[in-house]
Amino acid sequence: MANGRAHTWQDIHERIKRNIINLTWPPGELIPGEVELAQEYGCARTTVNRALRELAATGVVDRKRKAGTRVAKQKTRQVRAEIPVIRTQVEAQGAAYRFQLLENKIKQPSKAIAKTLNIKASEVALHIRSIHYADELPFIYEDRWINVKTIPKIKQVDLAQTSANEWLVQHVPFTSGEFVIQAQNTNKKLAMALGLSVDEAILTSTRTTWLESKSVTTVTLKYSPGYQMHFEI
Amino acid sequence: MANGRAHTWQDIHERIKRNIINLTWPPGELIPGEVELAQEYGCARTTVNRALRELAATGVVDRKRKAGTRVAKQKTRQVRAEIPVIRTQVEAQGAAYRFQLLENKIKQPSKAIAKTLNIKASEVALHIRSIHYADELPFIYEDRWINVKTIPKIKQVDLAQTSANEWLVQHVPFTSGEFVIQAQNTNKKLAMALGLSVDEAILTSTRTTWLESKSVTTVTLKYSPGYQMHFEI
DNA sequence: CATAATATTATGTGCATACATAATAAGAGT
DNA sequence: ACTCTTATTATGTATGCACATAATATTATG
Structure with a gap:
C-alpha cells in the first residue's frame, strides 16, 4: 500500500468523506481524479470509482464525465424512511x-x-x-x-x-x-x-x-x- | 451473447426485475446464483453481481452469502425525498x-x-x-x-x-x-x-x-x- | 468572430481472475 | 442426540485491462 492501512472501497470511501467533512475539499471544489486518488491511496482505479460512486449516490459529490468530481454544494438534502406493514x-x-x-x-x-x-x-x-x-x-x-x-x-x-x-x-x-x-x-x-x-x-x-x-x-x-x-x- | 440483446448491468437489472414483477420468481423465491445467471444472460458474473447489488439496495431482493439471493418477502417500502433549501x-x-x-x-x-x-x-x-x-x-x-x-x-x-x-x-x-x-x-x-x-x-x-x-x-x-x-x- | 468539426479526457462499464468472507452443510467426536 | 470442528459454497471485493461515452477543449472553417 502506497499510503497506510487497508484499501477496501469502504476505506477509500471513508477517507474521501473525511476530506470533505474537514473541509480539505470544501463544497464546490474539484477533487483529484480517480487515477490520481488511486495512486495516492495505493489501490486500483476501480476501487476509487466504487467509493466515489457511492458518495455520488448519497449526494455528497457530483460527478460528470470529463469535468470530474466535485464536492456537492448541497442544494438539497435527501431523507429516507422505511415504511413497514x-x-x-x-x-x-x-x-x-x-x-x-x-x-x-x-x-x-x-x-x-x-x-x-x-x-x-x-x-x-x-x-x-x-x-x-x-x-x-x-x-x-x-x-x-x-x-x-x-x-x-x-x-x-x-x-x-x-x-x-x-x-x-x-x-x-x-x-x-x-x-x-x-x-x-x-x-x-x-x-x-x-x-x-x-x-x-x-x-x-x-x-x-x-x-x-x-x-x-x-x-x-x-x-x-x-x-x-x-x-x- | 448467449441470450439476446445487450449485456450492460442495467439491462441485466431490468431483466431480473421483470422476472420478479411478472412473478416468474415470486416473493420468497430463491433465484438462480450469479454464475448461473451470468451463463444464462451471457455476461460476466461481475455484471450480474452489480445488477443484483442494485436490486438489493432498493429492497427488491435479499442477499446472503452462501444462502443466495431471494426475492424480498416483506417489502418494507422505502420512501425518499429531496428536501431543498x-x-x-x-x-x-x-x-x-x-x-x-x-x-x-x-x-x-x-x-x-x-x-x-x-x-x-x-x-x-x-x-x-x-x-x-x-x-x-x-x-x-x-x-x-x-x-x-x-x-x-x-x-x-x-x-x-x-x-x-x-x-x-x-x-x-x-x-x-x-x-x-x-x-x-x-x-x-x-x-x-x-x-x-x-x-x-x-x-x-x-x-x-x-x-x-x-x-x-x-x-x-x-x-x-x-x-x-x-x-x- | 462565430460556428462547426475534431481531439482530448475523466468517468462509466465489462470482463477474467483471484481471493476474502459469511453462512450453511457435513462430519467427527463425545 | 448433542456439540465442536471442518468443508463447502454463494456472495463480496480487489485488480488490471480494454473500450465506451459524455463533456469539454481545441482546432478548423466559413
Whole structure:
C-alpha cells in the first residue's frame, strides 16, 4: 500500500468523506481524479470509482464525465424512511395488533379517485375502509381503493382475515409509486371513528402505486394524533 | 451473447426485475446464483453481481452469502425525498422569496433543547426564529438552535442577510442526522405570527444534524396549512 | 468572430481472475 | 442426540485491462 492501512472501497470511501467533512475539499471544489486518488491511496482505479460512486449516490459529490468530481454544494438534502406493514409497525412497539374491516365493497369511486387510479368514471373499484388498533387503541384509519382490473385476484381474498395492506405488500409487486404526507384536521366522522375530538391535527399519508402503466391501489392512512414519522438523513 | 440483446448491468437489472414483477420468481423465491445467471444472460458474473447489488439496495431482493439471493418477502417500502433549501423551494413554485428574522440571540436553551443538542443545561446556544414568505404569504415558520461550540463561525455571519438555513447548508457539512415529521395544531402565538386561526392542522418537521459526535443544529419548521410533502417510492 | 468539426479526457462499464468472507452443510467426536 | 470442528459454497471485493461515452477543449472553417 502506497499510503497506510487497508484499501477496501469502504476505506477509500471513508477517507474521501473525511476530506470533505474537514473541509480539505470544501463544497464546490474539484477533487483529484480517480487515477490520481488511486495512486495516492495505493489501490486500483476501480476501487476509487466504487467509493466515489457511492458518495455520488448519497449526494455528497457530483460527478460528470470529463469535468470530474466535485464536492456537492448541497442544494438539497435527501431523507429516507422505511415504511413497514402496519402490523409490523404496531408489533415493533410491543403492542398487540388488531384490525377491523369497516367496508369491503366493489363500487363506483368518486371522480377524484377514478382520476387517481386512471380508470373511467363508469368503472368500479374495490373500496376498503378499516381501523388498525395498537393495544385496542385506534392507531391508523385506512381508506383504500384497489383497481380490480389490475388485481382481479383480490376478489378471492378474505380481507377480514388478512388486511389488504398486508396481502398487497406480499403478493403484488409494483414498478413505481408516489407517497404524499400532509396534516389535516379531524372531521366529525373521523373523530367519532377514532374516538377523538373534532379539529385535532393528524398526519395523513396517501400512497398510490403502479404496475407498469396500470394503477394498483391508492390508500390514505390517517395516523392517530401525536404520531411521528421518522426519517434518516 | 448467449441470450439476446445487450449485456450492460442495467439491462441485466431490468431483466431480473421483470422476472420478479411478472412473478416468474415470486416473493420468497430463491433465484438462480450469479454464475448461473451470468451463463444464462451471457455476461460476466461481475455484471450480474452489480445488477443484483442494485436490486438489493432498493429492497427488491435479499442477499446472503452462501444462502443466495431471494426475492424480498416483506417489502418494507422505502420512501425518499429531496428536501431543498427553503428559498429554492419557494422559487421553484414561481413565487418570490423573502424571510424575516424574528430573533437572533445567544442564550440558554430549554432543557429539552439542551438534551437534543447534547450540551450542558448551563451552556448557551444560538436561537434563531424566522418566517419565510412565498409571495408575501407566510410559508414556513422556523425555530432553530445552533450549537455555537460546534460552529463558532456562525457568530460572524449576518443572518438577516443570508438565512441560517442557507448558510448552514452551504458551509457546514454533517455526518448524520434525524428528520421527524408530525402534525400539530396551531397555538395562539403561531396562529398570530402566520395569520392563521387557532387549532389549524399544520405539518411540522424537526431536523437535528451532527458532525461526528458534536451536534450542529436542531430546527423545527412549521409549514403553512395544506402543505404537502412528496416522496418517491 | 462565430460556428462547426475534431481531439482530448475523466468517468462509466465489462470482463477474467483471484481471493476474502459469511453462512450453511457435513462430519467427527463425545 | 448433542456439540465442536471442518468443508463447502454463494456472495463480496480487489485488480488490471480494454473500450465506451459524455463533456469539454481545441482546432478548423466559413
